[in-house]
Amino acid sequence: MMFNLKSLLPCIASMLITATLFAGEINGKITIWERTSNEEDWRLAPSNENAVVFITGLEESSTKKKPLHHDQVNKTFSQRVLPLTKGDTVVFRNQDPFNHNVFSLSKAKKFDLGLFKAPVEKSIVFDKPGLVKIFCNIHPQMISNLLVLKNNKYALTKTDGNYRITGIPAGNYKLRVWVEGTKLTSKKITTAPNSQETHNFEIQVLRLPSSHLNKYGKPYKKN
Numbered sequence: 133m134m135f136n137l138k139s140l141l142p143c144i145a146s147m148l149i150t151a152t153l154f155a156g157e158i159n160g161k162i163t164i165w166e167r168t169s170n171e172e173d174w175r176l177a178p179s180n181e182n183a184v185v186f187i188t189g190l191e192e193s194s195t196k197k198k199p200l201h202h203d204q205v206n207k208t209f210s211q212r213v214l215p216l217t218k219g220d221t222v223v224f225r226n227q228d229p230f231n232h233n234v235f236s237l238s239k240a241k242k243f244d245l246g247l248f249k250a251p252v253e254k255s256i257v258f259d260k261p262g263l264v265k266i267f268c269n270i271h272p273q274m275i276s277n278l279l280v281l282k283n284n285k286y287a288l289t290k291t292d293g294n295y296r297i298t299g300i301p302a303g304n305y306k307l308r309v310w311v312e313g314t315k316l317t318s319k320k321i322t323t324a325p326n327s328q329e330t331h332n333f334e335i336q337v338l339r340l341p342s343s344h345l346n347k348y349g350k351p352y353k354k355n
């Protein structure tokens with residue numbers, strides 16, 4: 133049987149509009165408790181920022197959106213945590229007047245951008261989901277976490293810990309929370325058409341002093 137694509141177009145359009153109209157929303161608050169030594173009691177962290185809340189079980193999305201920017205400024209990365217969708221491009225820009233060397237040894241994306249500064253910019257396409265920890269080979273304090281996700285249903289918290297994810301079709305999913313230094317926290321959820329649900333999480337993070345090696349697997353030289 134032959135389908136006339138033109139005759140199906142209004143039907144497909146109305147299905148898409150219906151899906152969008154009945155898409156639900158998930159919101160809530162992430163509260164972070166921290167301990168900075170093995171002895172102390174848990175206490176509320178001064179900020180609930182940099183938690184990534186995301187949904188799995190949805191269809192993967194291949195967004196062709198504009199590249200994201202990730203800057204190096206004052207010997208730090210502009211974002212400690214940057215969530216993105218698989219396939220996204222990140223442009224690394226050095227805003228300092230001296231060189232940085234951005235690299236990652238993570239399985240999800242190994243790369244080494246070498247030494248560079250403005251006006252040179254370097255881009256990387258993140259094509260595999262997973263956590264990509266990035267560092268600078270000169271400055272050990274420069275650490276950033278790129279969390280590459282399978283779809284674009286995610287949110288990054290600010291200090292208040294509030295999040296909101298919209299456009300979720302009705303279905304069964306897992307709602308997950310990632311905070312640096314913790315394992316993933318997950319919760320099964322079922323969303324109904326047009327629903328608006330609140331899911332709050334309390335996350336405990338043990339924040340002990342730590343260090344990492346340079347790109348050659350050696351300790352950083354003390355400046």
Ligand SMILES: [Cu+2]
Pocket residue numbers: 207231232233268269270271274
């Ligand atoms: Cu650097």
